Amino acid sequence: MGQRTAPSFFDVYQVNRHYECLDNCSAAISNCHNGGYPNPNNCNKCICxxxxxxxxxxxxxxxxxxxxxxxLTATEDWQLLEASVGENLPWGPTENSPAIWKPVICSWHISVI
Known part of the structure; x- marks a missing residue:
């Protein structure tokens, strides 16, 4: 269970399900998309x-x-996707503290016409 830094999305979902926290939102929204589920602390929003x-x-x-x-939108022609992750981040090593690893999350959504 969990990751190196925090519980995963599915870990939190299982805990909410096990302790019946999701029942708090049974009368609220139920149309979360892409595998999300209603947030027991605010049933008008989803946990994604x-x-x-x-x-x-x-x-x-x-x-x-x-x-x-x-x-991005896919086409019949080849397209090049370039990205640079990790440059000019607001954290890093200093004289008094070593570098701290913090994940950077990037999401590309590619759709077709």
Whole structure:
């Protein structure tokens, strides 16, 4: 159970299900998209899996930079996707502290016409 840094999306889902927290939202929204589920603390919003965001998990997850994730449309022609992750981040080693690893999450949503 869990990851190196925190419980996974499915770990939290299983705990909420086991302790019947999801029953708090039985009369509220039930139309979470992309595998999300109603947030027991605020039934008008969904808890979304990695890569999705918004109140109903129907939007791409908020990214952490201009080159880090976006919506793209596939075409019949080859396209090149380039991204640089890890440059100019607001954290890093200092004289008094070693470098701290913090994950950067980038999500590209590719749709077809």
């Amino acid at each position: 899996p990695i890569g999705f965001g918004g109140d109903l998990c129907s939007d791409p997850q908020t990214t952490q930079g201009e080159n880090c994730g976006q919506r």
